[in-house]
Amino acid sequence: DQQVKQNSPSLSVQEGRISILNCDYTNSMFDYFLWYKKYPAEGPTFLISISSIKDKNEDGRFTVFLNKSAKHLSLHIVPSQPGDSAVYFCAASIQGAQKLVFGQGTRLTINP
Amino acid sequence: GAVVSQHPSRVICKSGTSVKIECRSLDFQATTMFWYRQFPKQSLMLMATSNEGSKATYEQGVEKDKFLINHASLTLSTLTVTSAHPEDSSFYICSAPLAGSWNNEQFFGPGTRLTVL
Numbered sequence: 001d002q003q004v005k006q007n008s009p010s011l012s013v014q015e016g017r018i019s020i021l022n023c024d025y026t027n028s029m030f031d032y033f034l035w036y037k038k039y040p041a042e043g044p045t046f047l048i049s050i051s052s053i054k055d056k057n058e059d060g061r062f063t064v065f066l067n068k069s070a071k072h073l074s075l076h077i078v079p080s081q082p083g084d085s086a087v088y089f090c091a092a093s094i095q096g097a098q099k100l101v102f103g104q105g106t107r108l109t110i111n112p
Numbered sequence: 113g114a115v116v117s118q119h120p121s122r123v124i125c126k127s128g129t130s131v132k133i134e135c136r137s138l139d140f141q142a143t144t145m146f147w148y149r150q151f152p153k154q155s156l157m158l159m160a161t162s163n164e165g166s167k168a169t170y171e172q173g174v175e176k177d178k179f180l181i182n183h184a185s186l187t188l189s190t191l192t193v194t195s196a197h198p199e200d201s202s203f204y205i206c207s208a209p210l211a212g213s214w215n216n217e218q219f220f221g222p223g224t225r226l227t228v229l
Contacts, residue, residue: 043223100146
């Protein structure tokens with residue numbers, strides 16, 4: 001049972017344009033949603049997160065939007081840069097339980 | 113920010129041998145650590161939760177006798193892959209949350225690439 005889904009395995013975007021990565025979830029108990037970025041042969045690094053009581057969180061070029069009724073969140077990167085090329089994982093957790101449930105990941109490629 | 117290290121970064125071993133992977137939180141204490149494995153082009157699969165001072169909690173389908181976890185101190189957890197076989201070849205990653213983190217953020221180690229011949 002895949003509680004967190006990233007249905008796009010890959011995404012290719014022109015440098016300078018907006019990258020939009022999507023994530024859907026099924027468990028309405030999730031309280032927090034996090035985005036991680038991962039380069040090959042490295043551990044994931046934290047990017048940005050959002051609490052379920054909010055619908056938007058922004059940090060520099062990164063913005064996460066949460067639509068609780070649709071059980072959907074998205075990560076917007078603007079403007080996209082070549083260094084953003086990586087695999088992006090969406091993750092969710094429940095307050096009081098430290099476990100993270102990860103989506104399958106989306107490989108983002110930024111083309112010059 | 114919090115730093116988590118793993119050792120070794122890569123290991124190649126013969127089938128039937130055991131391999132130990134260390135995960136350390138360098139600048140914070142972690143009563144809980146998590147062990148994941150990642151197959152090529154796949155997601156991070158949680159294997160087990162390592163608990164300092166008590167037994168690890170394993171996810172469904174993970175053999176606890178094959179993947180031995182020891183949380184020896186507040187900064188060290190070890191994963192031992194016993195009697196390794198080629199199908200155990202994978203990328204193993206550990207993580208640790210900061211106590212009191214509002215969003216359950218976890219800090220990940222750099223990973224260990226295990227290749228079993």
